[in-house]
Amino acid sequence: MENLKYSEILQQNKILKEKIKGEPFKVSILANVTVSSFKEIAEYSLRLNGINPAVEIGNFDNIVQDTAHCRDANMVIIFYDMLNIADNIAVFFEDMDDAAIQQVEQKIYKEIDLIFENLAGIQTVIFNKFSSLLFPSGFLQSTKLDHFVANLNAYLEKKAQRNVSLGDINKIITKLGARQSFDARFYNSSKAPYTLSFFKEYISIIEPVVFRITGKLKKAIIFDCDNTLWKGIIGEDGMTKIDMSPTSAYGKAFFEVQRIAKYLSRNGVIIGICSKNNPADVEEVLANHPGMLLKNEDIVIKKINWTDKVTNLREIAKELNIGIDSLIFVDDSSFEIDLIKKQLPEIVTLQVPTATYEYPAVVQNYIYKYFDLNSSEEDKKRTAAYKQEFQRQDESAKFQTIDEYLASLEIQLNIIKDDNSQIPRISQLTQKTNQFNLTTIRYTESQVEKFMKEENSYVFSASVRDKFGDSGLTAVCIIIENAATSATVDTLLMSCRVIGRNIEIFFMDHILNFLKEKGYDTVYAKYIPTAKNPQVESFYEKMGFNVNKTENGVKYYSLQTEDYQGKKVGYIKTAAVQYN
Amino acid sequence: MESVQPKIYQLMSNVFEIPVEEISEDSSLDSIESWDSLRHLNLILAIEEEFGITIPDEEVGNLVNYKLIELIINEQLGKH
Numbered sequence: 213m214e215n216l217k218y219s220e221i222l223q224q225n226k227i228l229k230e231k232i233k234g235e236p237f238k239v240s241i242l243a244n245v246t247v248s249s250f251k252e253i254a255e256y257s258l259r260l261n262g263i264n265p266a267v268e269i270g271n272f273d274n275i276v277q278d279t280a281h282c283r284d285a286n287m288v289i290i291f292y293d294m295l296n297i298a299d300n301i302a303v304f305f306e307d308m309d310d311a312a313i314q315q316v317e318q319k320i321y322k323e324i325d326l327i328f329e330n331l332a333g334i335q336t337v338i339f340n341k342f343s344s345l346l347f348p349s350g351f352l353q354s355t356k357l358d359h360f361v362a363n364l365n366a367y368l369e370k371k372a373q374r375n376v377s378l379g380d381i382n383k384i385i386t387k388l389g390a391r392q393s394f395d396a397r398f399y400n401s402s403k404a405p406y407t408l409s410f411f412k413e414y415i416s417i418i419e420p421v422v423f424r425i426t427g428k429l430k431k432a433i434i435f436d437c438d439n440t441l442w443k444g445i446i447g448e449d450g451m452t453k454i455d456m457s458p459t460s461a462y463g464k465a466f467f468e469v470q471r472i473a474k475y476l477s478r479n480g481v482i483i484g485i486c487s488k489n490n491p492a493d494v495e496e497v498l499a500n501h502p503g504m505l506l507k508n509e510d511i512v513i514k515k516i517n518w519t520d521k522v523t524n525l526r527e528i529a530k531e532l533n534i535g536i537d538s539l540i541f542v543d544d545s546s547f548e549i550d551l552i553k554k555q556l557p558e559i560v561t562l563q564v565p566t567a568t569y570e571y572p573a574v575v576q577n578y579i580y581k582y583f584d585l586n587s588s589e590e591d592k593k594r595t596a597a598y599k600q601e602f603q604r605q606d607e608s609a610k611f612q613t614i615d616e617y618l619a620s621l622e623i624q625l626n627i628i629k630d631d632n633s634q635i636p637r638i639s640q641l642t643q644k645t646n647q648f649n650l651t652t653i654r655y656t657e658s659q660v661e662k663f664m665k666e667e668n669s670y671v672f673s674a675s676v677r678d679k680f681g682d683s684g685l686t687a688v689c690i691i692i693e694n695a696a697t698s699a700t701v702d703t704l705l706m707s708c709r710v711i712g713r714n715i716e717i718f719f720m721d722h723i724l725n726f727l728k729e730k731g732y733d734t735v736y737a738k739y740i741p742t743a744k745n746p747q748v749e750s751f752y753e754k755m756g757f758n759v760n761k762t763e764n765g766v767k768y769y770s771l772q773t774e775d776y777q778g779k780k781v782g783y784i785k786t787a788a789v790q791y792n
Numbered sequence: 793m794e795s796v797q798p799k800i801y802q803l804m805s806n807v808f809e810i811p812v813e814e815i816s817e818d819s820s821l822d823s824i825e826s827w828d829s830l831r832h833l834n835l836i837l838a839i840e841e842e843f844g845i846t847i848p849d850e851e852v853g854n855l856v857n858y859k860l861i862e863l864i865i866n867e868q869l870g871k872h
Contacts, residue, residue: 219838222806248830249837397849402833408841 218249218408221256228259236266237425240282243291244273246404250411254289257415261422272403276323279330286425287336289379289418290327294342294361295405305347305357313360321367328371335656336421339372340379341365345386346394346405374635374657377421384413420581424643425654430560430582431534431644432482434525435473436543437494437516440564441485441506442466446493456503463503468572470505472579477510479585482532484513486524486541491516521548522555533708535646535744540582542575584640618713619783625715626675627722630664630792634673637685641705646744648716649705650737650751655690664792668693669702670726674719676710677787686710687719691727694736699727701737704751711747718781720755722789728773739767755779796843796865800858803842807835820857843869 216224239254241247251267258265268285270278275292282288298305301316308316331337344361368378385393392409399405406414423429438445443462444454455463456470477483483506487494494516498508513532515524521543529536537558543549544564552561562578564571579585628634639657646652655663663669674687687710690703701723706716727735737752749767753759756776757769804819805812808826821827827835836852839845839861845868847855855861 217838217841218834219803219806219842222809222838223802226806226809246830246833249834252834397852398833398836401849401852402829404833408837 216412218253222252225252225256225259228256232259232262232264234264237263237287238282238285239265239267239287239289240270240278240285241267241289241291242270242275242278242282243293244275244296245291245293245399245406246272246402247291247406247411248404249408250406250414253408253411253415257419258422261419261426261428263422263426276326276330279327283330283333285334287338287421288331288334290337290339292340292342293405294344294357295346295399296403297342298347298357305360306355308356313356317360317363320364324364324367324371328373328376332373332375332658334375335654335659336425337376338379338418338421339368339376340381341368343382343385345382346390374661379414379418381414384410384417388413416581420584423582424584427643427646427652427654428537429584429644430481430540431538432484432512432528432532433473433476433540433542434484434486434513434528436545436548437485437487437489437497439544440466440542441470441473442497442503443568446497447489451496451501454497454501456501456505462568465568465571467503467505469575472572472575474505474510476579476583476585477506477512481583481585482512482534483510484515484528484532485511486515486521486528488518488521489516521552525552525556525559533647533711540578615783621678621713621783623676623678623713623715623784624787625718625784626677626788626790627719627786628673628675628788628790628792629726630671631673631790632661632664632792634685635660635664638671638673638688641685641688641707642703645705645707646742647708648711648748649703649742649745650701650748651703651740652705652742652745653703655703663690663692672719672723674715676715683707683710687715689719689723691723693732697732698734698736699732701735704737713784714781715784716751717755717779718784721779721781722786724755724771724773724776725778728776733773735771735773737769737771739769741765796862796869799842800839800861800865803835803838804858807831807838815858817858839865845869 237258239258241250241254248269251269255265255267258267268282270282273296275290279288297316297320301308327339342361342364344355344358347355347357349355349358372378388409393407394405394410395407420429435441438447442454442456443466446454456466457463458467473483485494494514497504498506498511513528515528517524525539525541526536529539536556540560540562541552542562542564546563549561549563552559560578560582562574565574635657639655639660642653642655642660660671663671670691672689672691673685675685676683676687686707688703688705689701691699692702693699704720706719724735737757739749739752741749752767752769755771756779757771760768760770762768801812801815804815804824808824808831810824810826836847836855840847843865845865847864847868851864855864
C-alpha cells in the first residue's frame with residue numbers, strides 16, 4: 213500500500229471493484245476536517261482484504277449529528293481534529309484563561325458522551341485521540357493546548373466503551389514527520405490537513421481491526437532456527453559459537469526476538485519451529501544452551517528435518533488443526549521465503565532483515581498487525597492446551613477404539629448460560645473461529661453483552677476439561693427466540709482445539725433439552741457455507757434436524773422438540789451447569 | 793523532455809472516474825462533470841505525488857483545465 217501512488221490506488225480500485233462483490237461492509241468516516249482523499253484509500257485497503265466496501269464520508273464538522281444517522285454502519289472512524297477545534301475558538305488558544313478553556317473542555321466532553329452513546333450499537337468505532345503535535349510548543353514548557361489535549365485524551369480513555377478503539381495519530385505523525393503528515397496549504401484552502409502518506413499509513417495501522425472483523429487474525433508464528441532464533445549455524449558453528457546473548461552486538465537482536473516470542477507464547481500465540489537441521493543439534497540447544505530464553509515448554513510444534521518447508525508448514529497447520537493462512541513464517545533465507553511466497557501465498561512471511569538490529573522491531577510490527585494481544589486470560593492457557601493435545605494424540609495410539617480412548621480422557625463440561633465475565637472470550641471466539649462454525653457471524657463484545665441481557669436470547673458456553681488439563685471456554689451457542697413457541701440457533705461454534713470428541717453433540721443436546729423444557733416447540737437452525745467450514749455441513753442432520761430448504765448453499769433446518777430423542781455421549785460428563 | 797500528457801490523462805481519468813479516451817487537450821472544469829472542489833484537491837495531490845513536485849499555493853486554484861495543468865507541471869519540472 214505505501215508503495216502505491218494515489219492515482220495507482222484509484223486505478224486498482226476500479227479493477228478490484230469488479231471482482232469483489234458480496235454484502236457491502238459499511239464504513240462511515242466522520243470528521244471536523246476534510247478527509248475526502250481517505251475514502252478511496254480506505255476502499256482499496258478493504259478490497260485488498262476481500263471486503264466489498266461502502267465508504268461514506270459524513271458532513272463536514274458534523275460529527276455529533278452524523279453519529280445519529282450512521283447506525284447501520286459496520287465501522288465508524290472519527291477524525292475529531294484539534295486543528296479545527298483551535299480554529300473555531302475566537303482567540304489564540306494560549307490567550308484563553310482557564311475558565312474559558314474549561315468551558316470548551318466541558319463542551320467537548322459532552323460531545324464525546326453523545327458520540328459514544330449514539331454509536332453504542334456499532335460493531336467497531338475508531339476514535340482518533342486528540343493531538344497537539346501539529347502545534348508549535350516549547351521544548352521546556354508545555355502549552356495550554358498541550359494540557360488541554362491531554363485532558364481530552366484522558367476523558368476519551370475513561371469513556372471509551374468496548375466497541376471503541378482509540379487511534380493514536382501521534383504515532384503516525386512521529387513516524388512520517390510533521391512535514392510529511394500535514395499540508396498547511398490544503399488546510400488553509402480546504403480544511404484538508406492530512407497528506408496522502410498520512411492516510412496510507414493510517415489505513416495500514418488500523419488493518420488489525422479489519423482482520424479482527426473478518427477473522428483473518430493469525431494464530432501461530434513459526435520460526436526457522438539458524439540466523440533466526442540465534443546468530444550462526446548450529447550444525448557448523450556448534451554450541452559455543454552460536455550467539456543470542458543480550459550483551460553481544462550481534463546476539464542482542466536475537467535475544468530480543470526470543471524475548472518477544474516468549475511473551476507471545478504466554479499470550480495465546482502458538483510458537484513453532486521449522487528448521488532444516490539435525491534434530492539432535494537443535495534439541496541440544498533448546499535443552500542446554502544457557503542463552504536460550506525460548507524453552508521446549510514455550511514451543512508447541514517442531515519440524516526439524518531436511519524435508520522442504522512447504523511440506524513441513526502444511527503439516528504444522530494440519531497437526532495444529534488451524535488454517536494454513538493462520539501462520540506467520542520467519543526465516544533468514546530468501547530462498548525459503550520466496551518458496552513459501554510462491555507455493556503457500558496464504559502464509560504471511562517475514563524475512564530476517566540483513567540489518568539484524570532492525571529485526572526485533574520488524575517482528576513487533578508484524579505482531580501488532582496480525583495478532584490481537586490485549587485479550588483474555590483464556591489465551592494464556594492456550595499454549596498449554598495445544599501441548600496437551602499432543603499428549604492426547606500420543607495416548608490415542610494405545611487404545612483399540614476411539615471411544616475407549618475418549619472415555620479414558622475423562623472429559624467434563626461446564627455449561628454456563630449468560631455469564632457476563634465470559635463476554636470478551638465469547639466475542640473473541642465468534643471473531644476467530646472459522647472451521648467449526650455453523651454461521652460464521654462475528655460479534656463484538658457489546659453485541660454479546662446485549663444477547664446476554666435481553667430476555668429473548670440466550671448465550672451458552674461450554675468449558676472443557678479432561679485429565680490432561682483445562683481447555684477453557686471453547687464452545688459457544690447463541691439462541692434467539694422468534695416467538696413464544698419457536699427459537700433459532702443463531703450461532704454455534706467450537707474452537708478447533710477440542711474437535712473430534714463429540715463435545716458439540718453433548719453441548720447441543722444439552723441446549724435442545726433446555727429449549728424443550730422452556731416450551732419451544734420448534735427450533736430453527738441454518739448452515740452457511742464458507743471456504744473453511746465444510747466439516748460441519750451435516751452437523752444438524754446428525755442432531756436429527758430436518759432440512760427445509762437449501763438456497764445458495766445455505767441449508768435451513770428445523771426440529772420439532774417433541775420428536776427429539778436426545779443424543780447421548782456416554783463418556784462426557786457435565787461438571788457443572790450454571791444459568792444466569 | 794518526455795511528454796507529460798499521457799500521465800496527466802491517466803491521472804485525470806483516475807481522479808474523475810471517466811475513461812481516458814474522454815480526456816483531451818480541451819478538457820476543463822466545465823467539460824468534466826465530476827470535477828468538483830473535492831476532486832480538484834485530490835487531483836492536485838495526485839499530480840504532486842506522481843511528478844514529485846509541489847504546486848505553489850497561489851496556482852492550486854488556477855489549474856482548471858488540461859492546458860494549465862500541463863503548463864505548470866512542465867514549469868515545476870523545469871526548475872529541477
